[in-house]
Amino acid sequence: MDEIIRKVESEYRREDLPLIKPGDTVRVHWRIVEFRRDNKTGAVDVRTRVQVFEGVVIALQGKGLNRKIVVRKISHGIPVERIFPLHSPYLEKLEIVNRAKVRRAKLYYLRHKVGRAARLKIIREHNRKG
């Protein structure tokens, strides 16, 4: 039964994504659609652009096609969290800026930390094990 589900999903699954873990700082290139209908002529104007959201992955949710990441950032002093479905065609590109050493799967504790206390241990490329 599960193979059938996987087969159906395989066509919509995106293989171009990097392996994301909690604690990663990512840049999410998210497509935005601007949809305008001319009230007189009824003509439809669809324009798209890409917005970049950079922040820390504090959780992974869902499974299969429904896999999502929760990205948190501080924007002009205001904390913002957004949830992005990983297999959505709205996702143009997903870049990893850096990775951090974290000891749990959900980093919700970051919500209660401010400023310097909210930092994570960045893994530098040359001292990563393995």
Added chain:
Amino acid sequence: MLKLIARKVGMTQVYVKPEHEPFGIPVPVTVLQIPENVVVGHRTAEKDGYNAVIVGYDFKPVHKVKKPVLGFVKGALGDKEKYPTKFYEFKTDELDKYPVGSSLGAALFEGIEVVDVQGKTKGRGFTGVMKRWDFSGGPAAHGSKFHRRPGSIGQHTFPGRVWKGKKMAGHYGNETVTILNLQLVRIYPEDNLLLVKGGVPGHRGAYVFVRPAVYKYGGDKR
């Protein structure tokens, strides 16, 4: 009207592109698989008073088929290693389209946009009024002593009895339910799969019936 037997495989989501949608939006779908099946006979107006196709499914090896059923399927299909053990029929006047021995597949739904799905809901056993009838129950704490009970079930000397049909605790689920007008999102003719928008009755692996929506394509409304 055509009616197919199907198995509920499970749910997932797919991305579709409606008009003016440049990238694709997610749609929740139930995956239905048409199992191995075979036309085992016809009902004809002369003999039975109506025209219908009898379809068999749930194939089992010969030694597991009950004797009376074996006689019937052997007569229809000849000697085989496996025979269907469950049967249903659907009314149609186009008996020639479904000759005995042929099987029905998802490809028959090509061009159909909306379907009805009929199946048995998950059995919930003997349930209380909160789950079965959405009663609100009482407070959980603060010494209320009235938690999930039904409360008063009637009046006083008049009528001096409980009204018929009063909603009470009892057996819930495992009843036949038809979900009308589900959008048929996609067909996989080779794999005999149908993707239907939204949920359908029953547990995963349950048998359900799928037919073109009666409100759109007409037919027997049962």
